[in-house]
Amino acid sequence: MTVRVAVSGASGYAGGEVLRLLAAHPEVEIGAVTAHSSAGDRLGQHQPHLRSLADRVLVETSAATLAGHDVVVLALPHGASGAVAAELGDDVLVLDCGADHRLADGAEWAAYYGGTHAGTWPYGMPELRLAGGGTQRERLAGARRVAVPGCNVTAVTLGMQPGVVAGVVEPDDLVAVLAVGYSGAGRVAKQHLLASEGLGSAVPYAVGGTHRHTPEIIQNLTAAGGRGVAVSLTPVLVPMSRGILATTTARLAPGADAAAVREAWVAAYADEPFVHVLPEGQWPTTAATVGANTALVQVAVDARAGRAVSVCALDNLVKGTAGAAVQSMNLALGLPETLGLTTEGVAP
Template identity: 40%
Template sequence: MKVGVLGATGYAGQELVRLLKRHEEVGDLYLASSSVAGEDYESVYPHWSGQRVGILQDENVPDLDVLFCALPHGLTAARTSAFLARNIKVIDLGADFRLNSAQVYEEWYKVKHPASELLKDAVYGLPELYREQIRGQSLIANPGCYPTATLLALVPLLRHNLLQTNYLIIDAKSGVSGAGRGGGLGTHYAEVNENFKAYGVGNHRHTPEIEQELSRAAKVPLTVNFTPHLVPMTRGMLVTIYAAVQPGIQEEDLRECWKEQYEREEFVHVLPLGAWPQTKFASGSNNAFLQLTVDQRTGNVIIVATIDNLMKGAAGQAIQNMNLAMGYPESQGISGTALWP
């Protein structure tokens, strides 16, 4: 199988390279970078020294079986139909194909959608929730990191009508690698270290993606409060979710729902009672961890979910989607446990 990566020197791109190099079905790798085409991958990333990753290509995409697009939103959508016409399966780690509605896209991203006619063909690539729709697909929208953690926690509970939908709070926390490799004060070590802050309060672009998928699960349109925060750490993501449970529903009903959904899943783990997720449980792996409790005093459920933002939140899930699209075992190349400590 020939596989390519556009944006191969970003953090998600480099993580894809790491995973693809150890995937047994992957032969030739086409790695492209618009900014450093022509340079040796090892000079960009010396930790690859001696591994013969090769020279970075420009974005003239050759014939491939699968192409991963790890580019900022808007940059590849316009070229996607050409890729599809050449029978190249496209897995987009950007935002262009995640929203069903070009209008919602334009509201939140402030640009016209470059290929709205393709939206109906794209599948939302969250395998544990939409596995059958992903198999064999040619255009897969890899979910955002925050939506992945949030949807794994909430979608089963909403599908079974266990939660009220009018007051959903998603308080999210991410490591800095989620901001990408671009510099500036926002990622300067001395401004991030020993510091914690909220950002994008009330206007983060993962909001409509979360709302779309939660509304689909609940079969009613709903809105959420989604507040991301920046944690002084490199990798990892944790979401704390607050919702009111439906009358008569107990903590055990919620846990049972999760267990039914996930008991045969390799990557999603409901922790034993009393064990709460930590981001480090997932670090370097494609795993997700879930826990919840119902506060009897307020009648609300408190849910915590964690993933590695670059793995299950980006590159790992993208490989999982590739495996489904190509008919390989779903966990090929992405099995394994977190690096600890």
């Protein structure tokens, strides 16, 4: 089975990472690579590491250039995917790496993103646990539209959902602080994203409940069975290109102890190919996930504070975006879920 895939937004970080993974996928033929302001350039001017695709010419993003493909990946700015997707037929699998189709509540979209909500698509986090049993992967089989999750959302959700599902933590008082690499801000020219500004400095952003990923986290943990989910989310830009290290804490449920907490996390991910709970005493690092579709997780109990502490590390461009898209694509097309994806990182 060979599928022809077009990638829109190919000159950006997310689009480039999608192409890197697809270039190694044994069942994929890469079709059109499209862009907006970079149309007419060779891909190698923007993604010089993609040697096998360097001579490809970026073309304008339009229904015409995206037609004739089995799969279309939209790696576009927030708010841009809805109009493009509306021009594509129902027979093509469309994967949106932006936020346009993630939220079920249109009012939440308007509050955090502004503009008109484009609608809700099946959610592309196969490992998301569901309150009635099972995982989100069952809902992705045969899907023709998939909303790829936010990278910070993935780290917090995977880090804390086992406790919510098992009922060993209280979901109404979650506190998440994330160290985030600069690629998470996208390939844009802004003063605070310059190396001269960011190197040697850690900078919080979207503080005080304003980060756009907040309602998505609440949506996920509610789907996992949480009631009255509330999260205080504080991301911090740190001087690394890739990676998220999410530390999330929650109050312990009555009667829950360290043994019950650890068992909840181990049981939740025992059969997951890409989410690994580390041995006790070993903590996740972003360096161990670079280039891999892996989320590394650890959990501990702060008995004095009465809280569970979860740490999740992942590569924001792989498991946080492009890897999730490819993983969801595999499931939607009936291919092996792990095809074209690796758990092996790059070190040092």
